[in-house]
Structures are given as structure tokens and as C-alpha cells.
Amino acid sequence: MTDIRLGIVGVGKIARDQHIPSIAKTDGISIVASASRHAFVEGLPQFRSLAEMLAADVEIDAVSLCTPPQVRHADALLALKAGKHVLLEKPPGATVSEIDPLIDAARSAGVSLFATWHSRFAPAVEPARAWAADAAIESVHVEWKEDVRHWHPGQDWIWEPGGLGVFDPGINALSIVTAILPRKMFLERSTLSFPANRAQPIAASLAFRDSEGIPVTAEFDWRQTGPQTWDVTILADKGRLTLSKGGSVLSIDGTVVSEEPDAEYAGIYRRFVDLVGSGRSDVDLSPLAHVADAFLLGRREIVEPFL
Numbered sequence: 001m002t003d004i005r006l007g008i009v010g011v012g013k014i015a016r017d018q019h020i021p022s023i024a025k026t027d028g029i030s031i032v033a034s035a036s037r038h039a040f041v042e043g044l045p046q047f048r049s050l051a052e053m054l055a056a057d058v059e060i061d062a063v064s065l066c067t068p069p070q071v072r073h074a075d076a077l078l079a080l081k082a083g084k085h086v087l088l089e090k091p092p093g094a095t096v097s098e099i100d101p102l103i104d105a106a107r108s109a110g111v112s113l114f115a116t117w118h119s120r121f122a123p124a125v126e127p128a129r130a131w132a133a134d135a136a137i138e139s140v141h142v143e144w145k146e147d148v149r150h151w152h153p154g155q156d157w158i159w160e161p162g163g164l165g166v167f168d169p170g171i172n173a174l175s176i177v178t179a180i181l182p183r184k185m186f187l188e189r190s191t192l193s194f195p196a197n198r199a200q201p202i203a204a205s206l207a208f209r210d211s212e213g214i215p216v217t218a219e220f221d222w223r224q225t226g227p228q229t230w231d232v233t234i235l236a237d238k239g240r241l242t243l244s245k246g247g248s249v250l251s252i253d254g255t256v257v258s259e260e261p262d263a264e265y266a267g268i269y270r271r272f273v274d275l276v277g278s279g280r281s282d283v284d285l286s287p288l289a290h291v292a293d294a295f296l297l298g299r300r301e302i303v304e305p306f307l
Contacts, residue, residue, distance in 0.1 A: 094162030117175035121267025122247025165200025
């Protein structure tokens with residue numbers, strides 16, 4: 001099979017740190033052009049926008065959209081209508097409702113649409129899902145706390161409407177939980193902490209139940225310095241399962257049983273190559289729907305300004 005010729009749109013920190021090196025290590029796909037307002041990929045044709053890229057004399061089969069979510073819908077629709085396969089960074093959009101038109105456009109054009117959740121490709125997630133599949137689960141708790149200044153230096157878009165605030169990392173935890181639990185869950189309570197000078201929350205406390213009434217709780221915070229915390233803990237009849245380091249380490253009753261290097265973005269590109277090759281799409285909106293519910297049910301509290 002000839003490599004998928006990919007155009008990458010949005011050459012920011014996440015593209016440079018994760019997408020570009022992962023694509024280079026993935027069989028069946030290669031970057032042939034980039035589009036970005038303020039950056040470029042050395043050695044490739046460069047464009048200021050996706051529209052400019054699509055209008056140019058560069059052969060492209062697919063696009064990877066690494067832009068902020070507020071502008072992703074318009075670019076995705078443009079690419080799909082041009083007959084290009086589309087990979088969406090997480091979250092797939094700024095709203096839940098804007099994704100259905102993209103699904104329709106992909107179907108009409110006969111191309112693949114992939115709404116990625118990179119944390120689902122962490123190495124311990126699938127073993128955790130298999131462990132939970134036949135467990136009598138008693139409770140689930142998530143601690144997802146990190147330093148926004150380290151991971152998003154100078155990125156104001158995350159504090160604007162549609163930027164998600166602390167749910168930018170928190171949605172990664174929700175993508176893992178929705179992947180490993182055997183039953184669907186729904187939100188009961190939400191408390192959101194908004195800095196006095198920001199439009200998006202810096203912390204969140206969530207309480208869910210699954211369809212059989214099992215409690216699922218989550219604590220998200222963007223103010224943690226020092227060691228970062230990305231843990232999911234499941235208590236069940238089989239013992240205590242802990243996913244740590246964002247899903248790269250699996251422990252049972254305190255004993256590490258699986259620990260592998262991070263390969264999340266390589267996983268999403270292998271999946272994308274498979275989807276394109278088989279003519280399928282993969283669009284799961286459940287993590288984004290849970291975030292939308294958190295805003296719908298959220299009890300708002302104002303905290304100190306974030307500078």
C-alpha cells in the first residue's frame with residue numbers, strides 16, 4: 001500500500017512534541033506539507049492555511065488537524081468536502097453538536113474521519129479494560145492534576161470559550177475511563193472552579209454513576225506543581241487496580257504488572273492508517289459529552305486570578 005500523503009495543520013507544541021515524531025515512526029503514512037500561521041515543518045511545502053494548502057499543487061490524501069478546537073470544525077468540513085481523510089486532535093470540536101455534520105460529510109465523500117483520544121492508546125489501558133470486563137466493580141476514582149504553566153506555556157486559547165480549561169487534560173482521563181469500564185456512566189454533580197480573570201475552569205470535581213449505580217468520581221486540577229498526577233483507581237472483587245502515569249503503568253493491589261514507554265500518538269496514527277485502508281471512520285463523542293454535562297450541571301465557584 002502506498003503511504004498516505006498527510007498534510008498537518010497547526011504546527012504548535014503538540015504537533016512538534018507528539019504528532020510529527022510519531023508519524024515518522026509509523027508505517028503507511030508520511031507528512032508531505034504543513035499549514036500554520038506562525039510555524040513550519042522544515043523541508044516541506046509550507047502554507048498559511050488549510051485552504052491555501054488544498055488549493056496548491058501538492059498531492060494530499062489526508063489532513064491531521066492539530067489546531068485549537070475552536071477553529072477545527074471549519075477546517076475539518078473543508079477537508080472532508082475536498083475528499084480528504086481527516087484526523088482530529090482531541091477534543092474533536094469545541095461543541096458536541098458540530099461533529100454530526102462532519103460525520104455526514106465524511107460519509108458523503110467516502111472518506112475516513114477519526115476523532116482521536118490519544119490516552120486510550122496508552123499501553124496499560126487495554127489490559128485494564130480486560131481486567132475490568134468481568135470484575136464486580138465497587139467504585140472508580142480519578143486524580144488528574146498537573147501544572148498548566150508547564151504543559152501549556154503562554155497558550156491563551158485554553159482559557160477562552162471552547163478551550164475547555166482544566167478539561168483539556170481532564171478529558172484524557174474521561175477517555176480512559178469510558179474505554180475501560182464495562183458500562184456507560186452519567187454525571188450527577190459537578191463543581192467548577194473558575195479563576196476570577198478567566199472564562200474556563202482551572203479545577204473540577206465530578207461525581208458520576210454507571211448504569212448499575214456504581215460511583216465514579218474525578219478530581220481535576222491545573223495548579224499542581226512538582227510531580228504530576230494522572231491516576232485511575234478501580235476497587236472491585238478482584239482487588240485494587242491502579243492506572244498511573246496517564247495509563248502507562250498498571251498495578252494490581254500495589255504491585256506493578258505492566259509498565260511500558262509512552263507510544264500513544266504512534267497508536268493513533270497506526271489506527272488512522274488502518275481506518276483509511278479499510279474505509280471506516282471512528283468517532284466516539286462520549287468523553288466530550290461528559291465534559292458538556294459537567295458545564296451543564298456545574299456549580300460555579302470563583303477562585304484567585306490565574307496569571
